[in-house]
Amino acid sequence: LKIGTLNCARVAGEMEIEKGIAAAGKPIVDRHGIDDGLIQKIVYDALVWSSLHGLLVGDRNDQRSGKLPGVGMVHAPIALLPTSFPESYWKQACELAPIFNELIDRVSLDGKFLQDSLARTKKVDAFTSRLLDIHSKILEMNKKEEIRLGLHRSDYMLDEKTKLLLQIEFNTISSSFAGLGCLVTDLHRTLLNDYGEDLGLDSKRIPGNTATGQFAEALAKAWTEYNNPRAVAMIVVQTEERNMYDQHWLCTLGITYNVRTIRKTLAEIDSEGQLLPDGTFLVGGQAVAVVYFRAGYAPIDYPSESEWRARLLMEQSSAIKCPSISYHLAGTKKIQQELAKPNVLERFLESKEDTAKLRKCFAGLWSLVDSDITKKAIEKPELFVMKPQREGGGNNIYGDDVKETLLRLQKEGSEEDAAYILMQRIFPAVSPTFLIRDGICRKDHAISELGVYSAYLRKMKSLVTSFEMDFTSLKLYPFTLNISHFGCTGESPVCTCRNKESVIMNDQCGYLMRTKVSSSNEGGVAAGFAVLDSIYLT
Ligand code: ADP
Ligand code: MG
Ligand code: MG
Incomplete structure (x- = not known):
């Protein structure tokens, strides 16, 4: 860690920052009032805490940092202090999470809607076209995903002029930073416990963040539903990944839930993967219960046919895909735009109240x-x-x-x-923020984007659609059959079970604030534009 180069750079245009505060409403603290000595102390503590608690990414200056854990680590880019966020909007974003989960699940089941909405895009976008080809093959096979798992992140910005919380996008594949986001929350709470009095801030105003635990729980529950104790959970990874610690945090799964995880690239899956006639997916001879994608969302992840073969093979298998090809397509920007058209939400959701809540957060x-x-x-x-x-x-x-x-x-x-x-284009309020990257803290005008994680797990109990029961013969069996388990009333000796589905999990799961210099268009943390942050409720 380059704490030796610690330097709280004062940026030019302080007057502009003052104006920024006024425009943003009431600041949580007059951060200009904090003296440099105190800031340096807090920065030092933040860097120590990050190093000791695994708030880390691979250092781009070390060639091996994307391949080998434990070498070339640097603290994740972070905001020194949490960013203020009005509690009412926070509640609104949390409330939207299960509704979006349900919407995406329903959209994913409408193969025709996905194909039709993306039909024109297919002609001109080779990557989307390949995804749609896989989707078509699955539709032709009439294959249904019996267990569906979504680990999502819905991103929002608070538009300053309209005072509306507007959705940027809904991520259904590879929603990152659940692991590190939780740690930033812990870091900020720790710093406010230690320095809250000096800063006039209360650590309790930072909402707790259990995204890692809840995502791990969702993965573990999916694994349990798959019901093969010898099967593993497989994380699909890029060949080089500097954000590997964020992913490894989720793999604490192994320790907490006794689920073994393996990490494989798409190319490795192609060479080691095997699909058995009963749908079981083997990698290196091991059955895979859950496939969790942290790669495969960008054209660069498919440099050859080998990677596409791997994607198709997994999709054809009975392994639980997070996301399935349908979930992946349901999270595309084109589908986001189609869902915002009049009367489209109503095709998927019955509740007027729910559609109104979703529509309220749709930008143009x-x-x-x-x-x-x-x-x-x-x-x-x-x-x-x-x-x-x-x-x-x-x-x-x-x-x-x-x-x-x-x-x-x-x-x-x-x-x-x-x-x-x-x-x-959404324009959030600009506020002065201390941003730390590579051990260097600088003050700048910044804007923030709130991401709310959510998990969805649903099981289709369609294996038995109808059966007859002879209660007299049941007496012969040395066990009790729980009739209610099949959704039957048990009143009649002949009973028909409906095609029952059950939602095992539909929860909001913590959050991630990303804060970036206001002059930057894009918001990627890994890409070097933004820092990880948490929220201070006002
Ligand atoms: P990606 O899937 O690549 O993350 P996004 O839609 O999230 O795509 O866009 C990337 C970034 O661009 C966002 O994190 C945000 O900073 C910025 N951005 C996207 N849409 C808007 C918008 N409508 N208004 C302002 N900024 C936006
Ligand atoms: Mg985004
Ligand atoms: Mg995205």
Whole structure:
């Protein structure tokens, strides 16, 4: 850790920061009032705490840091102190979590909706096209996912002008930082316990964060439902991963729940994987109960046909995929935009109250076929974000590039417009923040994005759809049959079981605040734009 280079750099434009505070409403603390000596002490403690508690990422300066744990580690980029966030919006975001879970599950079951909504995109976006091909094959097989597991993160920004909590996106694949996010919460609580009086802050105003434990619990419950005590949980990983500690935190699974985990790349899965006729998926001879993807969301994860073969093979198996191909597609930006169209939510959810709650957090979302909107976006590109069907940060188009891209697409008259969606740009309040990266703390104007994790686990009890029971013959068996288990009333000796489904888990699971310098468009922590943060309820 480069604490030797510790330097609380004062940025230029302090007056502007003052204005930022005024614009953002009441600051939780006059952070200008904190003297440098105190800040340096807190920064030092934060760096020690991070090192001792595994709030770590691989150091990009060490070549081996993405491959080998325990070498080339550096503290994760963090905010020194939690960012204030109004409690009412926090509650709103938490309340939305189970509703979005249910929505995504239902959307995932509507294969035609997914295929139709992405049909134009398929023609121009090779990556989405490959995902849709796998989805088509699964539909042709008429294969149903009997156990469905989602580990999601719904991201929001608080729009300053409209005072609305607006959704940025819903992540269904590889939702990262549950592990490190929890640690940042613990760090901030610890710092406020130690320095709260000096800062005028109360550690109890930081909501507890149990995302890691709840995600691990969801994975373990899915593993239990699969019902093969010898099977493992497999984490699909990239060949190099500097964010491996965040992933390893979830694998504490092994210790807590006695579930063995293995880490494999898509290429390894292709060479070691085997699909048995009964659907069992073996990797290196071991049965896999749960496949948890922390790779496979970007074209770069599929450098050859081998990786695509692996993805298809897993999808064809009975292993529980987190996410399944349907969940993955349901989380694409194009589907987000389709769901925001009038009367679409109503296709999937019965409750008017729920649809109203979801709709309230939808920002403006448009397809590029809407010529009025593209015209507006060309005139005022700063009010829009243009998004391709990609994950992982760094893919969106902003500002003048929106205008240029739209004009180019118009001129070419190609169908490439279907690769993108347009979204209303959200402008959160700017506030002064201490950001620490590589042991260096600097003060800057920053904006924040709140991510709320959620887990969903559902089991379809469709194996028995109808059967007849002869109660007289049951007496011969030396065990008691629990009739209610099959969803029968037990009143009649002949009973028919319905195609029953049961939700095992549908919970909000902690959160992640990401804070970035306000001049930066993108918000990726790993990509070097943002820092991990927690919230201070106001
Ligand atoms: P990804 O799946 O790559 O994370 P996002 O939709 O989350 O894609 O966009 C990446 C980042 O771009 C976000 O974290 C946020 O900082 C910024 N961003 C995305 N959409 C908007 C928007 N509508 N308004 C303002 N910033 C946005
Ligand atoms: Mg995403
Ligand atoms: Mg995102």
